[in-house]
Amino acid sequence: MIVLGFESSCDETACALVEDGRLIAEHIASQADLHSLFGGVVPELASREHLRLIHRLHQRVLDDAEISPQDIDVVAAARGPGLLGSLLVGLSYAKGVALACDVPLIGINHLQAHLLVAELEQPVTYPALGVLVSGGHTQTVLMESALQYHVLGKTLDDAAGEAFDKAAKALNLPYPGGRLIDILGQNVPPDRSLFPRPYIDNDNLDFSFSGLKTAVSTFIDQHPHLRLKSMPASPDATMLESFPHELKVVCSSLMWSIADALRIKVERALKRTPEVQSIIVAGGVAANSRIRQTMGELAREHNLAFHVPRPAFCMDNAAMIAYAGWKWHAAGYQHALNIDAIARGGKIPDDMIRVNTDTEKCLAEHFA
Structure with a gap:
């Protein structure tokens, strides 16, 4: 199973591919140089940079992994918490990709993904x-x-x-x-x-x-x-x-x-x-x-x-988003395409859809 993940919660735009729990490609574009002019992240500028970069990063990871959009099984994206405008860029783009490829979408809790990325190593x-x-x-x-x-x-x-x-x-x-x-x-x-x-x-x-x-x-x-x-x-x-x-x-x-x-x-x-x-x-x-x-x-x-995690996985990255997406989909869950992005301070709702009727068995197989 191949999961395509997108991260855009703050000032890093990232895209990654995870196949059966293994990272096969990732590209990250940092906005640090842009925001350093202002001494911190400017939300409007961050959103515009995500919009400018996300498609080209998507194409790069597909090229690096030598796969086509038809090979994607699941699309995952950070849905929060984070800067609302930035999250909306990544989540909206992910929705479009999932719809175009006719595959499930999973919105990922950015904080949980940080903790799960340790399993990648x-x-x-x-x-x-x-x-x-x-x-x-x-x-x-x-x-x-x-x-x-x-x-x-x-x-x-x-x-x-x-x-x-x-x-x-x-x-x-x-x-x-x-x-x-x-x-x-x-x-x-x-x-x-x-x-x-x-x-x-x-x-x-x-x-x-x-x-x-x-x-x-x-x-x-x-x-x-x-x-x-x-x-x-x-x-x-x-x-x-x-x-x-x-x-x-x-x-x-x-x-x-x-x-x-x-x-x-x-x-x-x-x-x-x-x-x-x-x-x-x-x-x-x-x-x-x-x-x-x-x-x-x-x-x-x-x-x-x-x-x-190694320092590169401590920072915001798409490997953790794709990996968390793989975990949730393996456990039998996905989201509807109308999920919302959640800004910092908001509570991530428990609104995943259970599509595997034997979820307990699936959890035992993957997480025993």
Whole structure:
């Protein structure tokens, strides 16, 4: 079975093909250079870029895999959460392809797809604790199986990625700044008293990073010499090496505060879910070296399998959408062509259509 997947939830346009759970082709077009001019994603520009790029990416993956539209069995597309205009471009295009090819359509929960992409690289043992860390979301999720999960804790305001992005902007680092903070902070001991570990003095599993954003912003205002005088367009390794050591300590300390706050909440979640056998860390911020290290150490301490996708699969991509589509279709589900895109903050409805009357048997075959 070949699944064609489309991703357009934010500022990456992507198209991929998955055959029987194996990635056979993918193309991604990043809009980072465009949005860096504005210091962040401009929704209207993102939508227009998706519209400009999606068809050519579709043609490229078909050419790379040497297949024709008639070979496609299922079309999958991210339906949310994300930027509504961007989602509408990808979902509408996917609807057209599904209709033209007379094949089923599946709308994919973008967040669930981030967690499932770990399976593309190695088998995952369930139940698993999913730790989703991205620019817009920070969640812990109990995954009873690949397709059965519920949220244990989520961000109450700003996500971890938002804290990285705002710190980078305050330091006048170019967008996307989280990657540069990671590079600058690597191999530099953090000052653990510099910034707070946000929202840990409680007994719940939720997250809040707004206070950390304020603390970092206040610190930089009090130390304006840390702010770069001009924003470098594409700083190379030599330029980054020349940045002040004090700035690197700030980056390292911010990473430690975020990673340790995550560790505390994840460890708390593990105590409440003793049945868990694996930890999956996913989302764009899962590419951060300190978070990967901290979560890996936590998994080893608890004798749990640890899964974190390679950095390319942490970012928004269509491989995860196509793979999730393959999972859902194998389990006997699809969507009607009138499904809606769901913007960030909205709840993804449980509106899949069960087309396989022996779904339980199908689930047992694919997810045992």
